Amino acid sequence: MTTRAEENYLKAILKIAEREKHAVTTNAISREIQTTAASVTDMLKRLAEKELVDYEKYRGVSLTERGRRLAIQLVRKHRLWEVFLVEHLEFGWDEVHDLAEELEHIGSATLINRLDDYLGNPKFDPHGDPIPNIDGKFTLRHQVPLAELTPGQHAQIVGVREHSTAFLTHLDEVGLVINSELLVLETFPYDHSLRIDLQGRQVVVSQKVARNIFVKPLNVDAHV
Amino acid sequence: MTTRAEENYLKAILKIAEREKHAVTTNAISREIQTTAASVTDMLKRLAEKELVDYEKYRGVSLTERGRRLAIQLVRKHRLWEVFLVEHLEFGWDEVHDLAEELEHIGSATLINRLDDYLGNPKFDPHGDPIPNIDGKFTLRHQVPLAELTPGQHAQIVGVREHSTAFLTHLDEVGLVINSELLVLETFPYDHSLRIDLQGRQVVVSQKVARNIFVKPLNVDAHV
DNA sequence: TGATATTTTTAGATCAATCTAAAAGAGATA
DNA sequence: TATCTCTTTTAGATTGATCTAAAAATATCA
Numbered sequence: 001m002t003t004r005a006e007e008n009y010l011k012a013i014l015k016i017a018e019r020e021k022h023a024v025t026t027n028a029i030s031r032e033i034q035t036t037a038a039s040v041t042d043m044l045k046r047l048a049e050k051e052l053v054d055y056e057k058y059r060g061v062s063l064t065e066r067g068r069r070l071a072i073q074l075v076r077k078h079r080l081w082e083v084f085l086v087e088h089l090e091f092g093w094d095e096v097h098d099l100a101e102e103l104e105h106i107g108s109a110t111l112i113n114r115l116d117d118y119l120g121n122p123k124f125d126p127h128g129d130p131i132p133n134i135d136g137k138f139t140l141r142h143q144v145p146l147a148e149l150t151p152g153q154h155a156q157i158v159g160v161r162e163h164s165t166a167f168l169t170h171l172d173e174v175g176l177v178i179n180s181e182l183l184v185l186e187t188f189p190y191d192h193s194l195r196i197d198l199q200g201r202q203v204v205v206s207q208k209v210a211r212n213i214f215v216k217p218l219n220v221d222a223h224v
Numbered sequence: 225m226t227t228r229a230e231e232n233y234l235k236a237i238l239k240i241a242e243r244e245k246h247a248v249t250t251n252a253i254s255r256e257i258q259t260t261a262a263s264v265t266d267m268l269k270r271l272a273e274k275e276l277v278d279y280e281k282y283r284g285v286s287l288t289e290r291g292r293r294l295a296i297q298l299v300r301k302h303r304l305w306e307v308f309l310v311e312h313l314e315f316g317w318d319e320v321h322d323l324a325e326e327l328e329h330i331g332s333a334t335l336i337n338r339l340d341d342y343l344g345n346p347k348f349d350p351h352g353d354p355i356p357n358i359d360g361k362f363t364l365r366h367q368v369p370l371a372e373l374t375p376g377q378h379a380q381i382v383g384v385r386e387h388s389t390a391f392l393t394h395l396d397e398v399g400l401v402i403n404s405e406l407l408v409l410e411t412f413p414y415d416h417s418l419r420i421d422l423q424g425r426q427v428v429v430s431q432k433v434a435r436n437i438f439v440k441p442l443n444v445d446a447h448v
Numbered sequence: 449t450g451a452t453a454t455t456t457t458t459a460g461a462t463c464a465a466t467c468t469a470a471a472a473g474a475g476a477t478a
Numbered sequence: 479t480a481t482c483t484c485t486t487t488t489a490g491a492t493t494g495a496t497c498t499a500a501a502a503a504t505a506t507c508a
Contacts, residue, residue: 005495026456039496041457046494058456058503089338102330108323114313229465250486263466265487270464282473282486450508457502465493472487478480 002052004105007074008033009043010052013063014071023060072136077112078104079125079132084115086126093126093178094168127168128159128178128214144217147192147210149184155215156181162212174203176213226276228329231298232257233267234276237287238295247284296360301336302328303349303356308339310350317350317402318392351392352383352402352438368441371416371434373408379439380405386436398427400437 012032016024030037048055052067081103085091123139124130130138143158157180186195192207236256240248254261272279276291305327309315347363348354354362367382381404399422410419416431
């Protein structure tokens with residue numbers, strides 16, 4: 001069995017490993033989990049003991065196959081609960097993270113697989129992040145940052161890079177929500193902002209926001 | 225904030241207090257929670273410190289108003305999750321206890337109130353136990369043990385006294401499930417068993433089973 | 449390369465929750 | 479009332495998870 005704390009470390013290690021090429025360092029984990037480096041070292045020893053990570057003093061850490069499977073199952077649980085909270089209990093996409101963080105530790109494979117079926121085996125969570133299936137496989141999808149589009153391109157919003165409440169509520173306010181379609185009208189070289197048509201309304205999007213939104217380009221010509 | 229362990233003690237104290245008239249003893253709690261008397265004493269001191277219980281050495285313990293409110297909210301959460309698991313995720317009434325035991329510790333008033341609405345504000349859980357409403361009030365209901373009925377009486381099964389998996393799966397096998405209606409045909413003084421008509425089928429029910437099933441007598445004459 | 453800065457680990461404490469074994473208190477009864 | 483039994487509490491240890499402060503290892507760069 002794994003404890004809640006151990007699970008949180010595994011998830012953190014997976015998250016860091018996904019975004020960085022080099023080995024996962026003690027300090028990176030302490031930043032991610034908001035704890036001291038000393039606590040991380042302690043925990044890494046325990047996780048190595050349980051063969052959930054490969055760890056060598058001063059050399060950083062990586063997940064073992066078992067550790068990786070466990071971490072991915074946690075991600076699966078987290079994202080499925082988020083879908084439930086948003087689709088059935090009417091929570092906003094900006095409100096579900098902390099709750100899912102608690103729910104993900106409930107340990108029953110049956111529960112999560114029934115929940116998956118109940119929700120219709122969704123492939124993406126409310127933020128557009130892929131949900132691993134029962135075997136830990138993620139659905140890949142062609143996506144690019146909104147910031148990379150050029151005038152004339154049509155696209156559909158499919159995800160976000162940032163997950164902070166501040167960012168998500170801002171997107172809600174502006175109407176830049178998952179699944180909405182847009183057309184890039186103009187890009188301003190001066191500050192790299194974009195003017196877009198968002199389902200009939202014209203909106204200006206700053207570079208900061210555009211970099212944190214993922215879109216799927218739509219080939220409009222195909223309809224002609 | 226209360227920890228998981230503290231919450232489990234509060235629930236145990238409430239449960240014991242409900243079924244016994246005298247003060248809740250250390251030993252009764254240690255039996256209920258499957259722990260040692262020494263651990264219970266320790267925890268009671270901590271709970272008294274937090275003013276969740278009134279505790280005097282060697283004198284037993286009782287919940288304070290705050291402790292009681294907290295314990296009842298836990299019961300509310302537990303039973304609502306059971307409804308969710310049975311009605312939406314297709315779990316059997318004999319399979320949901322342990323899962324609900326974990327889910328009940330997830331602390332968000334909003335979550336549980338949304339869940340309550342989502343489920344249609346049920347008044348009873350899958351075992352027929354009343355679900356406290358948002359203010360902690362239970363819905364009372366006229367119910368008697370099946371063992372107390374006499375020949376000729378019609379009744380509907382509304383609850384169970386025992387919650388063990390063994391008992392519940394036995395009831396499933398025999399068809400003695402919540403909401404089914406029955407008519408007492410005969411009682412056998414020798415072993416206090418009953419012969420009943422259960423929706424067309426004749427079934428003999430032992431005293432042991434009949435004492436652990438709650439029914440609501442139906443006034444059949446009212447239909448004439 | 450060697451001094452300095454940064455990262456990581458160790459040493460030693462603390463806290464919650466638990467245990468066993470021993471001591472103390474309460475209740476029952478001869 | 480004195481004694482025996484059962485219950486409850488205390489004393490002392492252990493485990494997981496965390497901390498701070500100090501020591502050790504590694505990285506940087508003049």
